[in-house]
Amino acid sequence: MARLIRTEKEVEGRFEEVWIVVEEDPLEQWPAGPLAVVGRPAPRQDAPLRVRGEARYTADIKLPGMLHAAVLRSPHAHARVKRIDLAPALALPGVRAAIGPGEAHTFRVVERLSVQSLTAAGLEEEAGYAGAAVAAVAADTFAQARAGVEAIEVEWEELEAVLDPDEAVRRELLTDEPRRSERGDVERALAEADVVVEATYRTQSVLHNSLETHQAVCEWQGDTLHVYISTQFIWGVRQAIATTLGMPEDKVRVVCEFMGGGFGSKNSPDPHTFIAAELAKRTGRPVRCALTRREEHISAGNRNATIQRLRAGARSDGTIVALDGEFTNSVGWSGWSAGTEGPMRMLYDCENVRTVTYGAKLNTPPMKAFRAPGFVEGTFGLECLIDELAARLEIDPLELRRRNYANSNDGTPFSSKNLEACYRLAEPHWERRHEVRSRSDAVWKRGVGMASQIWYGGGGPPSYAWVRLGSHGRAAVITAMQDIGTGTRTAMAQIAAEELGLPLEHVEVVLGDSARGPYASISAGSSTLPSMGPAVRAAAADAKRQVLEIAAQRYDLEEHVLDIRDGMVVSSDGNLSTPLEEVVGVLDEAQILGKGARGPNPTGMSVLTFGVHVVEVAVDVETGEVVVERVAAIHDVGRIVNPLGASSQVEGGVIQGIGHTLSEERLLDPETGRVLTTSLDAYRMPTIADVPEIVCEFVDKPDEHLTNLGSKGLGEPPIVPIAAAIANAIRDATGAELHELPISREEMLRALREAEQRAREQEKRGAPAAV
Amino acid sequence: MSALRLTINGEEHMLDVPVGTSLAHVLREELGLTGTKVACDEGHCGACTVQVDGVPRLSCITLAHRVEGEVTTIEGLRDHPLVDAFVRTDAVQCGFCTPGQVVSAAALVAANPQPTPEEIRHAMAGNICRCGTYPKIEEAILTWQD
Numbered sequence: 001m002a003r004l005i006r007t008e009k010e011v012e013g014r015f016e017e018v019w020i021v022v023e024e025d026p027l028e029q030w031p032a033g034p035l036a037v038v039g040r041p042a043p044r045q046d047a048p049l050r051v052r053g054e055a056r057y058t059a060d061i062k063l064p065g066m067l068h069a070a071v072l073r074s075p076h077a078h079a080r081v082k083r084i085d086l087a088p089a090l091a092l093p094g095v096r097a098a099i100g101p102g103e104a105h106t107f108r109v110v111e112r113l114s115v116q117s118l119t120a121a122g123l124e125e126e127a128g129y130a131g132a133a134v135a136a137v138a139a140d141t142f143a144q145a146r147a148g149v150e151a152i153e154v155e156w157e158e159l160e161a162v163l164d165p166d167e168a169v170r171r172e173l174l175t176d177e178p179r180r181s182e183r184g185d186v187e188r189a190l191a192e193a194d195v196v197v198e199a200t201y202r203t204q205s206v207l208h209n210s211l212e213t214h215q216a217v218c219e220w221q222g223d224t225l226h227v228y229i230s231t232q233f234i235w236g237v238r239q240a241i242a243t244t245l246g247m248p249e250d251k252v253r254v255v256c257e258f259m260g261g262g263f264g265s266k267n268s269p270d271p272h273t274f275i276a277a278e279l280a281k282r283t284g285r286p287v288r289c290a291l292t293r294r295e296e297h298i299s300a301g302n303r304n305a306t307i308q309r310l311r312a313g314a315r316s317d318g319t320i321v322a323l324d325g326e327f328t329n330s331v332g333w334s335g336w337s338a339g340t341e342g343p344m345r346m347l348y349d350c351e352n353v354r355t356v357t358y359g360a361k362l363n364t365p366p367m368k369a370f371r372a373p374g375f376v377e378g379t380f381g382l383e384c385l386i387d388e389l390a391a392r393l394e395i396d397p398l399e400l401r402r403r404n405y406a407n408s409n410d411g412t413p414f415s416s417k418n419l420e421a422c423y424r425l426a427e428p429h430w431e432r433r434h435e436v437r438s439r440s441d442a443v444w445k446r447g448v449g450m451a452s453q454i455w456y457g458g459g460g461p462p463s464y465a466w467v468r469l470g471s472h473g474r475a476a477v478i479t480a481m482q483d484i485g486t487g488t489r490t491a492m493a494q495i496a497a498e499e500l501g502l503p504l505e506h507v508e509v510v511l512g513d514s515a516r517g518p519y520a521s522i523s524a525g526s527s528t529l530p531s532m533g534p535a536v537r538a539a540a541a542d543a544k545r546q547v548l549e550i551a552a553q554r555y556d557l558e559e560h561v562l563d564i565r566d567g568m569v570v571s572s573d574g575n576l577s578t579p580l581e582e583v584v585g586v587l588d589e590a591q592i593l594g595k596g597a598r599g600p601n602p603t604g605m606s607v608l609t610f611g612v613h614v615v616e617v618a619v620d621v622e623t624g625e626v627v628v629e630r631v632a633a634i635h636d637v638g639r640i641v642n643p644l645g646a647s648s649q650v651e652g653g654v655i656q657g658i659g660h661t662l663s664e665e666r667l668l669d670p671e672t673g674r675v676l677t678t679s680l681d682a683y684r685m686p687t688i689a690d691v692p693e694i695v696c697e698f699v700d701k702p703d704e705h706l707t708n709l710g711s712k713g714l715g716e717p718p719i720v721p722i723a724a725a726i727a728n729a730i731r732d733a734t735g736a737e738l739h740e741l742p743i744s745r746e747e748m749l750r751a752l753r754e755a756e757q758r759a760r761e762q763e764k765r766g767a768p769a770a771v
Numbered sequence: 772m773s774a775l776r777l778t779i780n781g782e783e784h785m786l787d788v789p790v791g792t793s794l795a796h797v798l799r800e801e802l803g804l805t806g807t808k809v810a811c812d813e814g815h816c817g818a819c820t821v822q823v824d825g826v827p828r829l830s831c832i833t834l835a836h837r838v839e840g841e842v843t844t845i846e847g848l849r850d851h852p853l854v855d856a857f858v859r860t861d862a863v864q865c866g867f868c869t870p871g872q873v874v875s876a877a878a879l880v881a882a883n884p885q886p887t888p889e890e891i892r893h894a895m896a897g898n899i900c901r902c903g904t905y906p907k908i909e910e911a912i913l914t915w916q917d
Contacts, residue, residue, distance in 0.1 A: 047858040050866025051873060053806020053845035059867075060805040211810040211818055211867040211901050260808075260867030261901050293811040485865025485902055648861045652903030680815035680899065688905040689892040 005600065010456055010607075012264070012369045012525040013339040022461050025534065025599025027541055027708035030498070032639070032701060036566065038498040039700075041644035044490045045509070046258075046483070055258040058230040061217045063286040067096055069279055070145035071272070071289070072135040072152050073299065074127030077161035077363040077673030081125045081134055081154060088151040089137050094144030097282045098152070099275070100135040101125040123271070126159075128333035129365050130674040131298030133271045138279040138287050161363040163673050165307060165330040168360035175359035176337040181345065183410060184352030189322035193313030196322075197388045201308040201381035202740045203723075205330070205666045206659075207297055207683060208370055212260025214300045215290035216269070218276035223247075225277055227254045229269070232262040232484050233522040237269045238514050244274065257512035262484045263656075264369035265301040267524050294678040301368025302666055305330040306340050308381035318395045318403045320350045327357040327378070335367025338374030343382045346608070347454045349406040363673055369524060371656065372716035375455050376723065380741060383451035383724030387731060397728065398423060398430055401452055409606035416703035418636040419452065419610040425697050426450065429614040429632035433732065436616050440733065443622055446629075447733025450614045451724035457637060457713035458607030458706060459530030460598070464518035467496060467539040467594035469547065473567070473581030475500055477509045477539070481520030481532055486715055487645035488528045492536045494641055495709070499540035500547075501564030502580070521598075526609065526713025529641065531598055534707035538596025546592045551576075551583045602705040609717045611635035613654075615725040616692075619733050621752055624745035628658055628692040628726060637712040639702040646714055650696040653718025659686040661723040665742050735759065775835055779804070780847030786835075794838055795819045795830035806845035806870045810899075817898035820871040821845075827878045827897075845870035848877050856911040864902030872898045876912050886912060 002023050009018050034040050049055040086098040101123050123134055137148035162168050190196055216229040225247070231237050234254045242249040259266070276289035291300055306329055313322035327340040337359025344355055370376075390397040402423060408414065433448035440446045465479040477496045483489040489509045497507045510516065521531035544564060551569050552559040561572045569583045570576060584592065601607055616630040633650050640646050663684040667676040677683040702710025727738040735758075736751035743751075775786040779802065786801055795812075798804040798821070807830055810818035814832035821830045824840035848854070853876050856862070863869045872895070879886055879894040886894065891912050900908070 043858050043861060044863065047861070047863050047866075048854070050863050051854050051857045051869050052849045053808075053870035054849075055866055056805070057808075057867065059808065060799075062800075062803075209901055211808070211816065211865070211899070213810070259865065260810075261865040263901075293813065293815075487861075487864070644861045648864060648902075648904065648907060651906050652864060655903030655905060656901070679813060680811050681813075685899055685901065686903070686905075687896045687899060688908060689896045691892075691903075691905045691909075694906055 007600065009460055010458065011522065012373055013342055013375065013456055020461050022600040023597040025538065025708050027538060029702055029704065029708055029710050035498055037494045037504050038641050039643070042490055042494055042504060042642050043644065044487050045493055046489055050258070057212055057258045057260050058215050058217065058228050058256065059212050059260065059290065061228045063217060063219055066217065066286040066288055067138040067140060067279065067283060068142040068145050069136050069138045069275055069287050069289040070142060070149045071133045071275065071295065072149045074130055074132045074134055076127060076156055076158050077130045077163065078159040079127050079156045080159060082157045083155040084135060085153040086135065088153060089148035092144065092148050092151055094140040095148040096138050097279050098135065098137045098148060099123060099278055103278060123275070129363050130672065131365055132333065133275070133299065136275040136279065138283055161673050163362055163364060163668065163670060165328050165360035165362060168362055169328055169358045173361045175331045175335065175361045179337065179357040182354040186322050186324050186352045186354040189352035190311060190313040190324065193321050194316040195389065195392050196311060196313045197385060197392055198311045199385055199388060199739055201310065201384060203306045203377040203380055204741050205305045206303045206370070206664045207666050208263040208265040208301060209296065209683070209685060210261030210263060210265060213291040213293060213296045214266065214270060214272055215288065216273040216276050217286055217288045218273065218280040219286035220280055224251050224253060227252065227273060229254060229256055229273060230259045230266055231256050232266045232482060232524050234480055234482055234514050235519055236267060236522055240269050241273065241277065245277070254514045255512060256482050259482065259484055263371050264373065264524055267369060267522060293680060297666070297678045297683065298365055298675045301366055303370035303373065303376070304332060304335065304367040306377040308340065308378070310381050310385050312385050312389050314389055314393060316393065318393055318400050320348055320404045322352040323350050325355045327355065329357065329359045330362055330364065331359045331367045332362050332364040333366055340374040340378040342375050343378040343454055346409055347382065347406065347452060348404040350404065364668060365675065371653070371719045372455050375720050376660070379451065379453065379720050380723040380727070383721060384727050384738070387449070387728045388737065397450055398426070409608070412604065412606045415602050415605040415607045415705040416638065417608070417610055418699040418701055421699045422610060422612045422634045422636050425634045426612045426614050426632065432616070443620055444618045445621055445733040446616065446618045447729050448614060448616050449725050449728025449730070449732050450612060451721035451728060453611035453613070453635070453717050453721040455609050455717050455720050457526035457530065457609040457717065458601060459521060459527035459713060460601050462519060463521045463531045463535045463598040465532065465535040465539040465596050466518060467543040469543050469584065469592040471585050471587040473579065473584055474506045475502060475543065477507065477536055478517045479511055479520045479532065479536065480514050480517035481511045481528065482523050483511060484523045486523070486528065486649060487642060488523070488532065490645060491529055491641045492532060495533050495536045496540040499537050500544050502567050506567060526715045526717065528713065530707065530712050533641065533709045533711055535596045535598040537708050539594045540596070542596055543592050543594030546594065547584060554583060554586065599707055605705055607706055607712065609635065609637045609712050611717050611721065613721045613725040615722070615729045617726060617729040617733055619730055619748065621734060624748035624752070626662055626730060626743055626748055630693045631722070632695045632697070633718055634697045635714065635717050636699040637714045637717060638706060639709060639711040640698050640700045641711055646698065647696045649714045650718040651694050654694055654722055655686050655691055657719040657722030658690065661726045661741060662743055773836060777835065777838060777842060779842045780844060788835060790836055792835045793831050794821065794833040794835045797835045798830060798844060804844050804846050808867050808870060810867060817875065818868045818871040820874045820898065822874060822878050825878060825881055827875050845874055848873060851877050853877055853880065853911065853915050856915040860907045860911040860914065862904050862907035862911040864904050868898060868900045872900065872908055880912065880915055884916070888913070
């Protein structure tokens with residue numbers, strides 16, 4: 001029976017209280033370990049389409065009569081449009097329509113957390129950052145549309161721009177209320193601590209840079225709007241558009257069968273979609289609005305920069321007695337203040353913890369969720385601080401982490417936590433440090449560092465799936481979810497195949513269209529698998545029950561003695577063993593339709609993911625070059641459904657994290673607030689030549705309290721600890737303390753000089769130099 | 772508009788497009804060969820890689836009228852053993868860069884059927900993958916003949 005409950009829903013580390021209808025989840029979890037299909041490596045079912053260039057992305061959608069839109073963007077960090085003349089654009093060849101401020105709808109209310117960052121969605125008079133959209137043109141070709149944009153005459157009134165986050169906090173220019181929390185008495189604990197370490201950490205702004213830029217094609221058919229969009233959340237886009245345009249949700253159809261990466265930046269429709277919808281309405285033709293790579297770099301979102309002023313106090317036995325953090329998120333013109341303080345609050349068992357987090361509203365491009373927003377930044381600060389503490393205490397960094405192991409989340413039990421198992425798996429990698437260090441020479445210094453990972457990833461209701469099984473004995477899973485490149489389509493097929501007792505190749509997954517299946521979860525917050533997987537299994541179980549009912553009648557047997565294994569309907573006494581298609585062959589045109597829903601999350605429990613990275617680096621002390629040579633990434637995310645896809649997720653997170661740590665930085669001109677790194681030449685992402693040896697291990701133990709599957713998400717965890725682990729490895733190799741990302745050569749050389757200086761001073765004082 | 776003759780995947784095409792049109796635009800917009808992806812449109816990412824007489828070329832910064840030689844796109848390499856190798860090793864996540872990766876890799880193994888990891892890294896460094904499938908791409912190229 002369905003139940004109406006009031007529950008806490010978590011998306012990307014943010015919580016809201018919502019009413020949710022949940023259905024009972026009576027299925028018992030499968031036993032741990034590899035099963036017939038689940039837990040075994042499976043190449044992606046859609047891989048051939050993607051590899052052969054047959055998959056149709058939004059970028060490939062070409063509708064009859066389709067026009068192309070180009071966008072006029074503010075050259076100023078903060079300005080108001082005093083006067084705008086669209087007529088010169090409309091006079092140009094091929095131009096079909098032009099719109100200015102106020103003519104595409106804006107959506108300023110964040111109604112639901114699950115529909116993220118729905119701010120600044122249209123064309124506005126006030127441009128809050130250099131790159132904000134103020135007008136748009138539709139033309140027969142993109143080149144004509146661009147010419148139209150260049151012909152628009154604008155008179156700007158420049159306004160004061162605030163670019164410095166500390167100034168914004170001082171002046172209380174904030175995106176959110178400051179978030180304060182304290183348990184225990186931090187000041188007293190710090191005063192009584194044997195050792196106190198204190199440091200300020202800074203992280204930079206980085207860009208998602210999905211290879212498919214943000215884009216949408218909009219077409220009106222009667223009063224129904226068809227939206228083809230590169231998105232991580234079909235249903236969120238549908239809801240946001242319907243709400244903004246004042247339409248019934250069923251009049252908006254959202255399609256995304258294949259998408260070229262999102263990493264958190266594609267959870268909402270954004271201005272380009274509203275521009276395409278409005279221009280399509282005015283012209284009566286389909287309109288594509290696609291960002292160029294350079295537009296992607298100035299207006300498609302970013303992981304915001306942070307400043308973290310941290311203190312930790314400990315007793316000489318290594319007990320951490322106080323953690324204190326002041327965090328400033330440089331959010332930008334829109335976005336939200338992510339939980340940078342989260343790791344400090346949750347990773348260690350500490351009685352006295354105080355954090356305050358400010359979200360600075362700046363005249364800079366908008367923040368968007370980016371793969372574990374806040375926790376990537378906060379883990380860099382915290383886990384570097386913990387290593388500084390370990391050095392001061394002369395305690396092994398792994399041992400220090402173990403001594404402060406949290407067995408609850410500030411009193412709330414974990415649904416499952418196997419971080420200690422991760423630490424055990426990390427030991428052989430950690431043991432390598434003596435051998436790694438010994439391979440140092442005069443120029444290349446080598447060392448090993450580690451960092452722990454904590455993040456969400458439990459998913460939640462609502463999410464639904466249907467399973468259709470015909471007389472041919474093959475099954476289709478139907479649900480309007482999206483596969484953003486994480487391989488969830490294949491994982492869903494594996495779950496359905498396991499439950500139905502079918503070979504994997506007899507199950508296909510139909511997804512990507514709001515008109516072609518039930519509501520499905522957002523693909524963000526590492527939630528697709530834990531939200532959708534249990535619904536798919538429930539739907540498959542419903543279909544299987546019906547198959548066995550039919551088989552029982554056909555062969556005059558009790559249902560409970562029947563099962564399906566590897567495509568055969570079998571009886572427990574072994575007398576019946578018949579191919580499924582023979583049993584259901586009697587159906588002819590009739591179909592078996594199963595339906596399933598995601599059950600509730602366990603009440604009164606914290607559902608979190610854990611892990612640890614052990615990193616080996618080599619540092620050229622003459623040039624400041626840092627080479628990551630080996631990464632051991634160990635994660636606890638419950639049951640692993642597809643070990644092959646899971647290893648790819650981990651490698652991808654590690655590699656993206658290496659870019660974040662060493663080379664990527666979105667630079668702004670401090671005078672004008674304009675983005676300087678607008679091309680992929682200037683913004684340096686890792687290439688195949690930058691990839692270290694990556695060893696990937698899982699605890700692979702189902703979370704017994706979480707759903708019928710026991711799986712958590714894995715998209716985000718692997719990027720969380722890598723920056724701190726690299727910085728800690730550099731310290732191990734050279735003694736240099738890194739407090740700032742990215743660790744460019746200049747930053748590395750600066751830290752090396754500082755370390756030398758420190759060593760000299762210590763020698764003068766007669767103390768042995770710390771390494 | 773200016774006449775253009777192109778041989779693509781063994782087939783000859785007569786076209787009329789403005790001088791200055793990129794090869795990528797001709798492939799995708801004029802001929803519907805959308806397997807070639809455009810991700811930066813300025814020659815920095817490798818997603819648009821095609822072969823001209825077997826040599827990798829960035830089709831987004833190649834002028835269509837300047838092409839001399841036979842063009843091979845992903846559509847002409849769909850039965851190449853590398854496709855199965857990419858699928859088998861999971862060398863694909865979102866897949867937007869993948870056709871370009873396969874085209875570059877096919878040129879590499881045609882010239883050097885058993886490349887070392889170092890040679891693979893050298894030849895493939897111009898093809899950016901934001902999802903980070905690089906370890907699997909290396910594995911796919913190392914094992915493409917298996």
